[in-house]
Amino acid sequence: MSARTHLGRPRKIIDGLEKLVGRAPYVADQWLPGLLHARPVLSPYPHARIRGIDRTAALAVPGVHSVLLGADLNVKPMHSRPSLLLAEDLVVFAGQPVALILADTEAQAADAAALLDVDYEVLDAVEDAEAALAGGTLVWPQGVPKADGGMAGLHGGEAGAQVAREPSNVDEDRTFGRGDVDAALAGAAFTAGGSFRVAGVHQGYLEPHAVAAQPGARPGEVTVYTSTQGQYVVRSEVAGALGLRERDVHVVPLTVGGGFGAKYGIMDALVAAAALHARQPVRLVLTRSEDMLTTMPAPAIDVTLRLGADADGTLTAVDADVRIENGAFRFGHGGIIATMLGGLYRCENVRIRTRELLLNRAPVGAYRAPGVPQALFALESAVDDLTRQLGADPLEWRLRHAVQAGDPMGTGRPWPDIGLRDCLEAARAHPLWQGRRDLPAHEGVGLAVGGWPGAFSPAGAVCRVDTDGTVRLHVGSVDISGVHSSMVLIAAETLGVDPDQVEIVQGTTDSGPYAPNSGGSQVTISLSGAVLDASTQVRDQLLDLAARHFEAHRDDLELTGGQALVRGIPDRAIPIGKLAAQAQRAPGGPGPVVAEGRAALKAGAPGFIAHLVHVRVDPDTGAVTLRRSVAAQDVGFALNPLLVEGQIQGGSAQALGLGLLEGLDYAGGTLANPNFLEYAFPTSTDMPPLEALLVQRPSEHGPFGARIVGEPPITAGAAALANAVREAAGVRVTELPFTPEAVWRLRQAQSGD
Amino acid sequence: MSARTHLGRPRKIIDGLEKLVGRAPYVADQWLPGLLHARPVLSPYPHARIRGIDRTAALAVPGVHSVLLGADLNVKPMHSRPSLLLAEDLVVFAGQPVALILADTEAQAADAAALLDVDYEVLDAVEDAEAALAGGTLVWPQGVPKADGGMAGLHGGEAGAQVAREPSNVDEDRTFGRGDVDAALAGAAFTAGGSFRVAGVHQGYLEPHAVAAQPGARPGEVTVYTSTQGQYVVRSEVAGALGLRERDVHVVPLTVGGGFGAKYGIMDALVAAAALHARQPVRLVLTRSEDMLTTMPAPAIDVTLRLGADADGTLTAVDADVRIENGAFRFGHGGIIATMLGGLYRCENVRIRTRELLLNRAPVGAYRAPGVPQALFALESAVDDLTRQLGADPLEWRLRHAVQAGDPMGTGRPWPDIGLRDCLEAARAHPLWQGRRDLPAHEGVGLAVGGWPGAFSPAGAVCRVDTDGTVRLHVGSVDISGVHSSMVLIAAETLGVDPDQVEIVQGTTDSGPYAPNSGGSQVTISLSGAVLDASTQVRDQLLDLAARHFEAHRDDLELTGGQALVRGIPDRAIPIGKLAAQAQRAPGGPGPVVAEGRAALKAGAPGFIAHLVHVRVDPDTGAVTLRRSVAAQDVGFALNPLLVEGQIQGGSAQALGLGLLEGLDYAGGTLANPNFLEYAFPTSTDMPPLEALLVQRPSEHGPFGARIVGEPPITAGAAALANAVREAAGVRVTELPFTPEAVWRLRQAQSGD
Incomplete structure (x- = not known):
């Protein structure tokens, strides 16, 4: 489609009004x-x-x-x-x-x-990772309750080698990798790394x-x-x-x-x-406190990491030891963490050990790009340090080493076509990066990259044309982050109607149609094909009806402005609702204008991001002020740029909150800050301008070239923030979130050197 | 399909349990x-x-x-x-x-x-038909409020010639017919007829x-x-x-x-x-009284009728003048009354005048076979009298004159293939008819015939197979009289699953699919084709999946017992839910097992009935006791005989109630009996055994040969009752309902002759 009318153009969400006037059906109103x-x-x-x-x-x-x-x-x-x-x-x-x-x-x-x-x-309780590893007390002395599946598979995580063991608080202990890491590190001209920790954080949805x-x-x-x-x-x-x-x-x-x-x-x-x-x-x-106490936040994660490079700066080794504080039940973050830790840069020698720890703490669950912001905080901080040692430009070094199609993920499987380098190029061209050396004292710009492989699933959708011309899309997906607002555009584009003429019908498990979860970044790319298929069938039905109505050849007809018309003869036009009424009422049919579409992608459409964060660090107090966030994300094709930008802005805000403010405090084994007063979610006054740069390298698999969008925006921001602090204040933050006091102490320690 | 497993076999309704335990969603519970x-x-x-x-x-x-x-x-x-x-x-x-x-x-x-x-x-109010015709007071001095369409078209009624006139209480005055009625009557060897009246009756649904x-x-x-x-x-x-x-x-x-x-x-x-x-x-x-006062019952109808026959008994003239007391708004009963009055028997000379009268009375609406029980009470009473004059057997005479395919309806259009004669033959063979001459004194069996042309409309339906093997049928129709219970059988038959494995999903105007009203006897014949189409598409999808699964040829596979299996190899079987799960989860698809079916009949499938009623009339009091009702109805093919029999029994009960008990009392212009105490609906103790004889002459158009079922059972019962009273007591009842006193007075008048 060369000239698109609706797809690719910004358009507001379809359910804004019902939310504003209080008619959206929340459970609490039932x-x-x-x-x-x-x-x-x-x-x-x-x-x-x-x-x-x-x-x-x-x-x-x-x-x-x-x-x-x-x-x-x-x-x-x-x-x-x-x-x-x-x-x-x-x-x-x-x-x-x-x-x-x-x-x-x-x-x-x-x-x-x-x-x-x-x-x-x-x-006695297993209150922290040390206690879990010591094993003096076991969360499950008779063995961990296990089920098949769980959430990990929904997010594109993969399995590594697992060793069967006695009852232990170490639920899973896996090692992923390739090559000979020890030899590579021993022979490295440069190494960088350290121990990094990110606190547990809560998803913080407004509705409990x-x-x-x-x-x-x-x-x-x-x-x-x-x-x-x-x-x-x-x-x-x-x-x-x-x-x-x-x-x-x-x-x-x-x-x-x-x-x-x-x-x-x-x-x-x-x-x-x-x-x-x-x-x-x-x-x-649930009340807010109940929700924070009993639901399933993201785990605290420790990463001990070492990178090696040879004399010309080529990355030769990635060695990581990851400990994930899962709480009282199993959850699998290891596979996806390894996928990304060992899959951002070309490197022949990779070893990533992931240990899933059980503690007497609320069990963890999925939170947007589970485990990856935490893991990439470690990796991208270490990369930043490595490039400093090398004297290399951190963006150019990343461009040189960034993976592209065919390069292995941390689990060994090859990436399909991806746009990580395109994102870096977009960031490089941005004035914030270009002007990073001209900033006032105590300010700095940090760079980090991230991404997400993304899931994908088959889906169905029904498209109907009602007798008043209303197009109804019946879907089994749940609308979070404006998913359905994009589906409306696909139908509008296909059928030549205004998007306002398209209505979404929310299905249930009874009515269907089947759709994947609105999670794992998969729903838009998985559902779009089904909507397109259904809409295209309906388009065919309408053109057939119009051909009969006008006694014209189908090729001479087009659908536009809510009408079927004979090209070049403006007065030969009929509203599609009238065609639907004819079809629906005529003895002998053809019957209602309706079609069920199905689609199933053959492979995913991973999304990558390069994130720039600009901060000022107060030299006296260590307080960090966020100045600007610029996230260049490869979205393949933005079905609705307004919503894609919103996703990137939201993820950027969460990444910065995770870096600067948020942290679950499990002192003594009990959550000490189960409320929005003591757990510091970022507010609008904490946030800098959040810019989203849409990089559009079409995916070979995603519908219209679209890629996953939801998860990448949270993956690199915290690391970019830490690198910005390094640039502005000269200190390396290794624990998130960090207080002004922590930065001040680091600066004191450094100046005391 | 030679060997059907579920279709054509009696099976209880699917929503009995939820109604019994109080979980059916009625409005009053919302x-x-x-x-x-x-x-x-x-x-x-x-x-x-x-x-x-x-x-x-x-x-x-x-x-x-x-x-x-x-x-x-x-x-x-x-x-x-x-x-x-x-x-x-x-x-x-x-x-x-x-x-x-x-x-x-x-x-x-x-x-x-x-x-x-x-x-x-x-x-001053227009309180009755005489006042309406006199026109001293007009209900609408400025002319009748008119809309396009209304309900009449839903029931297969047709238009006659209409003369434009000044404001009047005679809303429509139409004449339908053919031939020269006056000449035929003048030359007739025998005539019969009279003036007949049926009171207004209320639909009497249990839920207001x-x-x-x-x-x-x-x-x-x-x-x-x-x-x-x-x-x-x-x-x-x-x-x-x-x-x-x-x-x-x-x-x-x-x-x-x-x-x-x-x-x-x-x-x-x-x-x-x-x-x-x-x-x-x-x-x-609404309360019961409000409901009876403000809703839209059936009109009181007067029919003055004259039949003519030549010397050998051939029917030569039907002349009818019909007055319909419509209340304060327009409603069109005339077309359908003429269709049936002039369309039951072959006759070359037919004249039917229908006048729709406006009164200051609750406006009337549709009630099961609107107008026809009332009109056929007149026609079939007169036919009974005519055969007595002729000395002819009333059943044999009807057999000789009954319409069949190609004969004209009262409006002139030809009937398609119909089974009126088959119904008469079934009634003739029944022991009640065979033994009618051997009854005790004061007892008698009456016969009358009836029928209904029936509407039909295009419809859609969605069929899905869920991963647990549940088959879901998504329909936009409303389930009255067990309609959906028959749809379940069609899907079960097509997909080789137990009917218990099939669930109905009730659609809304938003979700669709489109379906016609559950009225006009049309929903089952209109919807069945869409359900069959959707199920058949799903069957094809399942067979394709099974062929791939077993690496077998589709022709070697069958669906039975909820499984797909390779014929002759019992251990090569897979539940259809597993096939659906494979299809729904596999990257590359094909995606969920689902299909949208559409159907649109080219013509209707009229249903006819021959009704026998056996009564005893108390010679001293005139009280009529109902002994037995036998209704032989051509249903084409009974998708679910249990429900078809239930429909016939329900319609028979309503016909007998209308004949013997029910009547809206508008004395003084105000309904005097707006409640179940004073308006005498028949109860189970009033009803005799209600036998349904299923005549199955397949329709050329209806799915599986099925014909309309809902309306015919009410059309002939009241006339058969009157003819039974004639047989038992020797008196001709001309007004319904009739009291014992009325019968007693008729007998007195007769013996006084």
Whole structure:
């Protein structure tokens, strides 16, 4: 398509109005006949035995329907946070639900929750990585509860070699790589590296986890209304945890107030079990503190890294030891971390060890590009130091060594066509980079690169034309980050209608169509093909109808402005709604104008980024002020540039928050800052201008050349920030987030040298 | 298909459980955030001027949100009962809403409704047909409000010649026919006939009209939750009445507690307008009395009829004058009445005059086979009398004269292939007919025939296979009378799965797919083809997947027992859910197993019936006891015989109720019996055994040979009842319903002769 009317042009999101006027259907607004309100009771201890629970006082609160304990619920053996509905004998993390109160009002449930008398025997807890590795106390003395799959596969992670072992807090210990790292390091002319740590961070969606469940007519049948990124995952989780048939679990995805990887059904099985037990609808909307205590944030990650280069600066070795603090359940970050740590630069010798550690801490989950911002903070800081040693320009050095199509990822598989070098070139051309040497004192620009391989999945979509000309796209995906606003453009482009004429119909697990999760950066590239297929079939149907209507040849017809018309004869035009009405009403058909499209990419469309961050470091206090962020990201083709830029801006903000401000404080094994007052999310006043440079190197696989967009923007910003601080203040930050005091101390230590 | 596993075999309805356990989603169970409850205030006068309405007392009731009057609502010019939201200056029927109270609870709304002070100036009313014809008072002195279309077209009615006239209470005066009736009657050897009257009757669904509406985000956007037989009609009605865009009206059809032609959106526009006005959700559930006063029952119909026959008994003339008491708005029964009155028997000379009268009475609407039970009561009574004069067997005479393919309907168009004679033959073979001469004294068997041409429309349907093997059928039709239970069988048959493995997904006007109304007897024959098309496409997809899986040729594969298998190799089998999972998950596709089917019949599939009724008439009191009902109906092919029999039984019961018990009493212009206590619906104790004989003469057009089923069963029962009374008691009943006293008086008059 040479001249596109809608695709590739910026257009605002389609659901802005309903969100502004308060009509977007959030779970917290759902009401069902006989609804009970739920309030969980969370363990204050990271590790404890429950000696007994006295429900008397809680049940005496007026309006309380029941106090559910683990033994009351009919569940399958637990293997994950979502399947561990309620603790039974043992508590394995502070924040773990031990009971669920059901009452007529939220206030009654909260009153009862406060009165529940739980008798805990506090046990020694595995509070940090050192304790986990020491193994004096085991989180799971009988072995780690395991399930098949989990979230890792959704994000394009890959498996490495795994050694079977005795019960241990080291859940997985894998080594990925190639070549002879020890020899390469021994022979290196230059080395750089160190130990880096990033604190655990929380996804920080504005809407806490919220679920309502209603029992169905059949025993074991339940409908779940939920804020989720993937309704089919929730269906599987609920069915699996409760031992129900998948067909008896109906999931209705409602408006999502932010997900970032966290909204895959953490509380859904519990609420469904409660509704089935009570035989009444139950709704649970977590408070902010409950949400931060009991849900699944990103892990704290330690990376000890060493790079080697030969005399001419060629990278010869990447050696990394990664420790991931997973909390009380398994989660697999290792594969994706290795993929990226060993897959950004050409290097013949790579060794990446990843250890997934179990602790008595809230289990971790996916958070936008899981593990990669943390790992690349280490890698890109070390690269920065290495180029300083080499006296090389950090951008030119990266350009020389950056991977391209055919080069191996950290797991050995080759990259398809990618645009990492294009991103670096775009960053190089930007005035911020060009002018980086002309800045005032105490200011500096840092560079880092990142990226994400991205998942992809088959999908379906239905396109219909209604008799008033409205085009309806029926999709099974969940709209986060404006996904559906881009689908509307595809249909509008294909059918020659204004995007305002296209409406999205949100499917459920019952109605379908099938679509992948809105996560792993995959939904747009996976769904677009199905929407295009359905729209193209509908286009064909409309052209056939118009050809019959005008007694004209199809090749002489076109669809534009909501009409079918005969080219060159302006008065021979008919609105597509009239064609649909004819088709839908005529005896003998052809029947309604409608088509179901299917699509399945053969391979992914990875996205890369080069991130520039400009800071000022106060020489007296160490305080860092963010001046500017410029992220050059290869998006292949921006279906809707406004939304793609928004994604990049949002990811940049999260990257900078992770670098400068955010950190879960698990001192003593219990989260000390479970709220937005003490956990410092960046606000608009913290953020500098966030510029998004759209690099558009078309993907060979993505629809219209589009690449994944969601995850890359968060991957390099924290590292770029650290490199900017190095440039501005001369100190190397090795721990995120960092306080002014930490920078000040580093500067003091340096000047004391 | 020679050997069918599921189609043609009796199977219970799919939604029985949810109805039994109270989980079927009725409107009255819907709750929406901020819901207001509505109560209408109905005019007690059939014709009145509203001098003023004082809202003070009503507004003072605690919890009252507002008292809406006609002038408060932004409506387009009214043209029908549904579009006449609230009376403004003039009231044209008793039961017409003049105000709507919105309150926090139903009780508050009812209290306020009772306190609303309406100052009426009572006017002379057009209370009966004589007054309407006299024209001293006109219902619409400025001319009848007219709209395009209306309901008549939905039921297969046809237009006759219409003469334009001055404002009159005779809305339409048409004459249909052929030949020279006057000459034929003048030359007839035998004539029979008389004047017949059937009272107005109410559809009597168990669930009163119920609607909830919720404003949307856009101005003028509204979602309507309703009990309806046709969601697309409701969308058009609401959009048309309120001047909204169709795309801004979202209709969600909920479980229907009975429709019988009445559930096409009588209150929907009013409730939608109220919700838009209040900017809050509003729900209205009519009480039984409100429902009977304000909704749209069947008209009272008078037929004056004369038949002529020549010396050998050949029918030579049908001359009918039909007066239809339509109430305050137009409705077109004339075409369909003429179609059937002049289309049951071969006759060269036919003249049928139909006059649609306007009265100050609740406007009428569709009720199962609108107008035909009433018209055929006259025709079949007269035929019975004619055969007595001829000394002919009433069944044999009908067999000789009954229409068949190519014979004209009353409107002149030829019938397609029909099974009226087959029905008569089936009735002839039945023991009740064979033994009719051996009954005790005061008992008798009456025969009458009937039928219905039936509508048909294009439709769509989506079929999907989920990863657990569940087959989902997504339809836009509304399930009344078990329609969807038959669709399940079509999919099960096509895909080789148990019907329990198939689930229906109810579509909305947004999600589609498009389907015709569940009315006019058309939905099963119209929808089946789309379901078959979608299922067949899915079957092809599954066979392709299995061929790839087994590396076998498609021709060697079959689908059975929920599996695809290689014929003759029992251990080479794979569940279809596994095939769907492979297709849905594999990179490169083919993607989800799903297809959208479309179908559009080229012509209809009329259904006919021969009805036998056996009664005893008490010689002393005239009381009629129903002994047995046998209805032989040509259903073409019974997709699900259990449900087809149920339809025939239900229609038979309604026919007998209409004959023996039911009648709207409009004495004085106001309905005197607006409740189930005084309006005598038949109960189970009134009904005799209701036998359904399935005649299966395959239709050339209907899917699998199926014919329309819904309307024929009500068409002949009342006439057969009257003929049975003639046989048992020797008297000709000419007015329905008839009391024991009426029969007793007829007998007295006869013995006095």
